[in-house]
Amino acid sequence: MTLVENACYITGADVLTRGRLARLDITVEDGRVVRLSSAHDNPGALPVIDAAGLRVLPGFIDVHTHGAAGVDVNAADVEGLRKIGRFFASQGVTGWLCSILTDTPEQTLWCIEQARQVIEGGPYDGAALLGIHLEGPCLSSEYKGAMPEHLLMHEASPDLFARYQEAAGGHVLYTTLAPEVPGVPDLIPELAKMGITAAIGHSGAGYDLSMRCVEAGAKAATHVGNAMRLFHQHDPAIFGVALETDLYCETIADGRHLHPGTVRLYAKAKGWDRVLAITDSIMAAGLPDGHYKLGVNDVVVEDGDAKLASNGVRAGSTLTQAQALRNLMKFTGAPVEEASKANSANPAALFGWADRGHIDEGALADLVLLDEDYEVARTIVGGRTVYTR
The missing domain is CATH 3.20.20.140 (Metal-dependent hydrolases)
Known part of the structure; x- marks a missing residue:
């Protein structure tokens, strides 16, 4: 499988961050989350992942x-x-x-x-x-x-x-x-x-x-x-x-x-x-x-x-x-x-991994995208898509 670049823009999903689900877009650069925003823009013109209808959880x-x-x-x-x-x-x-x-x-x-x-x-x-x-x-x-x-x-x-x-x-x-x-x-x-x-x-x-x-x-x-x-x-x-x-x-x-x-x-x-x-x-x-x-x-x-x-x-x-x-x-x-x-x-x-296990700006972009039945639709490791259904 060919890996995508470790930068992307994820839009349209409900994102689990700080204990709640919120409709946010995620900007990923150099394998990390650099921005969580509801502005629905992509200022860096990064590759877009349309995640409409999905939930994004920490991997x-x-x-x-x-x-x-x-x-x-x-x-x-x-x-x-x-x-x-x-x-x-x-x-x-x-x-x-x-x-x-x-x-x-x-x-x-x-x-x-x-x-x-x-x-x-x-x-x-x-x-x-x-x-x-x-x-x-x-x-x-x-x-x-x-x-x-x-x-x-x-x-x-x-x-x-x-x-x-x-x-x-x-x-x-x-x-x-x-x-x-x-x-x-x-x-x-x-x-x-x-x-x-x-x-x-x-x-x-x-x-x-x-x-x-x-x-x-x-x-x-x-x-x-x-x-x-x-x-x-x-x-x-x-x-x-x-x-x-x-x-x-x-x-x-x-x-x-x-x-x-x-x-x-x-x-x-x-x-x-x-x-x-x-x-x-x-x-x-x-x-x-x-x-x-x-x-x-x-x-x-x-x-x-x-x-x-x-x-x-x-x-x-x-x-x-x-x-x-x-x-x-x-x-x-x-x-x-x-x-x-x-x-x-x-x-x-x-294990004291402060940059894993949560979705926040600065955290590693280790993410799982789930559908409404909580089945895996996509998995992202360090900003790279390593699995798509």
């Missing part, structure tokens, strides 16, 4: 995904990662983190090298790969989900993460840790010094230990309600800590991982500023039912539901960010102005 950011379009992150070379990014662009995603499932150090390093090449390789015709998420290896055996037991680390090692971060050139941004793995609470501030944001999850930890991790600097909880010890009135556990504190709560809103009532609970307990829409998608996203891989695991997808072939445990999802937004609105009754924070503003805030 979606998926910070937890293992693949799509027939490509598994743990086996993806440079072109494979770009193929995932192209599919994500068709679902309104403008930026994403590739989630490397717990694997051998050698394979993890290979995955990191592929991701580094894509991240440092600059723009292409897909969603920008913004960084790396390591899901593990410091996870609970009891709540491992699809993680290979023999590859889990049973004592946290700053040295391993430092090795990974050095190999990544600083692009490891996020990791999931189980609080009960020895050394994890002390590891969290060390990771912060490396530029790595910690989430807690895949865990059977109790309330006090989980709270220690929050106090140590953990910022999020991984796919809350899945692969974790659940609430008990005598020990609210990691689940209670996720809902009580200011942690960002990763939410898989596919209707399978969480009952719609649970999603409503998260929105009510946390407020829309702390719900984080993730897909946790696997290589089957965008493809029919069948047999697939998730890291070293064999996965069977039936009726869009991904489960381990070995024991039937749910293994990621086939969810997309666009569907996640539609589901969040359907499950909660929230308007797009509120629900879409989970797809854009909140992941940007989690």
